[in-house]
Amino acid sequence: MAIVWFRRDLRLHDHPALRWAIEDFERVVPLYVLDDALLKGRWASANRAWFLAGALESLAAAIEERGGRLAVIHGDPRSAVVAFAKSIGADAILASRDHGPYGRARDAAVTIAATGVGIPFLAGRGLLVHEPEDIRRADGGPYSLFSPFHRRWSELPLRAVFDAPGAIPTGDLAADVAATAGRIAGLLGDPRPTADPALLLEPGEPAARARLVRWAASDALRDYHIGRDRLAVDGTSRLSQDLRWGTLSPVEVVERCGGPGAGPARFRAEIAWRDFYAHLLRSEPRVRHESFKREYDAIEWQTDEALIQAWRDGRMGYPIVDAGMRQLRATGWMHNRARMLAASFLTKHLLVDWRIGEAHFMEHLVDGDPASNNGGWQWAASTGTDPQPYFRIFNPTLQGRRHDPTGDYVRRWVPELAAIPGADVHEPPPGAYLPRIVDHALARARSLAAYGSASASGRRNGPAV
Template sequence: MTTKADDRPVILWFRQDLRLADNPALNHAAETGRPVLPVYILDQGTRVRPMGAASLWWLDKSLRALDGSLRDRGSRLILRRGDSEAELQRLIAETGADAVFMNRLFEPEAWERDADIAHGLAADGVECKGYNGSLLCRPGEVLNGSDAPYKVFTPFLKALLAQAKAPPHTTGPTRIDTPTEAASDALSGWGLHPTNPDWSRGFDWTAGETGATEALSAFVSGGLKSYSRGRDRPGEAATSRLSPHLHFGEISPWRAVKSVQEAADARAVPKSEADKFVAEIGWREFSAHLLHAFPQIADRAFRPEYDAMPWRSDLEALEAWKLGRTGYPMVDAGMRELWATGFMHNRVRMVAASFLIKHLLIDWREGEAWFWDTLVDADRASNVQNWQWVAGSGADASPYFRIFNPVTQGQKFDGDGRYVRRWVPELGRLPDRWLHSPWTAPSEVLRDAGVQLGKTYPRPIVDHETARARALAALKTVSAERSSSGD
């Protein structure tokens, strides 16, 4: 295609930034005054980890929302599928584009892929311009006194908040001029929504930029007011539910931070509650910075001695955990919530993860892979960091010897049983006293509640005290490895 230099379009490559507001790549592309080609490429190359099924469900809805927003501004979303570099080169050849604008991805494989793409395109005279549209600070900008990445969260958060500067809020251009000749796939042809069966029927989410804004508004006016307490109680609607919106970039983390801080400044919520939420955004940031600085932690322990852990191979127990059939109601409720909704409450994620790692002594990577496939908010850095936190092998992690008791966790954080009764309805008639440990209930109580252990609800697949002893014995292997390495 032959075009005059001033008429050449620029490519706006969407990835995990599926929004128009507060989108630096979009703003810079529009400032060129040239036609803009908004494109999303479903990467089917071999260099980056494919999305899980639940993430693909979300992507389908988010891309539809983004396309609608672009059409409202006179544009449209161009869809391509395949190897990212090959698809960009094909679009360049078709349109004469000579620049690519994108918000950077910081996961190791995507970072390296994008660098190679930028170098390859530069050799062909096509410039790639990258921006930070997903984090408060780019990885590498928040360093300790030795100019090294932080490995402990609290000083990292302090340094992050001292250094991070909010960019001005932008709504994006009111009109985006997009050439009409560029071909696009039909989203329906990608098959992102599940069929035969449609396991997503219980997914109660509004993906897209509007959904993200609505979720933030609902949180600030509701759950934020008692966030520090409510976030630990899965039976209450107290969490922000922003994590999938943040992962797909439907809302900027700065928008979330500024909204809660403004609510605190207006005394609509206690400042301590706003600070607690900002700290959770900071943990997300910490995870991203760690994975970028230490890419090996994607599939290996941050603390190398933990790779000596004598993991068990128990496919039957692993399957029981995935299906929510462990016999521990708090764990089972979480795993069933995950399957039904694509989400699991944060407190229960810790309990369920601890059960897999420490009660069953199954490799954390098995759990991470299951969460990657089933969570709508599956984020590489957060997923890896949180699993390693529970396993004791991560940076600033919970000690391995801290083993959650799923019974006492349920009693403490779901004392009235609202959460368990919702997701494990076969136990719904059990009194609170027995709900989190049905195997301890007298036979007449079980009978009156219609519970038959081993039939209507499983007996525990492992005894807590026995599992705890086994986990602590396994820890000695790690201690021996640490001693032999001289640590």
């Protein structure tokens, strides 16, 4: 009997550990552990708890349709998983390998506990397209630059994509662990999202697969290299929450979007960014707390709580940035271009520590992912792996005119400006909108000075240890 321990891979299609279990074992017990360290820890989020509940409900229903049962237990996985395995007489525990610092520490502890009682715990591929050991520099080290990483990533063949199993032979499970569909949200405390429920995407594997099928056949994928930067059009896949929770396999996403042309190629490159940041967090776990380029931790960040709250509320007087922040709060998602502008504004214009923005995004994003979010924030703050210097400071007005040329995106999320036509919405007449919280030119000069002096002191002191 094998336990398949589901974590960030809440699907039956293309699930390598599940496939292995079905092929090699007579009984397969799917397991999910409600872990307070994740549900109530540093990155707790009502929106993600809601999505998780829906994805688990859907997984439990799909398992039931195949004659199986999902076991759900509550506890610290470091002891609870092995105790459960012993209690049901399991011969092995299988899972998809997690690369985040918490997941690795947890899995190392489970490995020790499982080995102690003679039950192998084996975690393999499943969360990424390519694993960290697949993509190495010539000297064996990990890449910290995206371009060479992406070249290597694109050359590697994809592994085969597996079908969902037709039957899952779980056998009998004790009533207190067999969590039938319809009861799981209750086990999670019926989480209520902070976003508008009408604007959240449906959780679960069937909804995710429908989104993938639509996206793979769409004109938007063909034109992705252009449409991805247009804020008011549906030019991106909206698959991020499905990749975050594993209701889609990233390998299957890449395979189905494997066609020729600039659009699909650019789309696959974005999935490569996801792998890149996961590999980076594995090789440099310190980036959770520190700037990748350490010298920028010397910046004297502003701590004015009123400014920070105005940013969180989308009330800074720059319509394009305000629109993004309000989209985040209302929908639990934000367009990538808006994420870049909002993050750049906080760190460069307001000179506020990127970690404060990172935490706010993690509170709201349904796709909130420690690796991609940290990578995105450090990219925007110029403290990350991006070789571009800190001089990139987006002009919000020009960015608005370029990426929202009709003004529709701003009017949608900033209804106060609904009467201003076209791109004029990016520069409302005096008195028509909130005053600008900072002046662009002054903020830019201040940011260049602060970053410049941190960079110069980094050069003087040499690399920090």
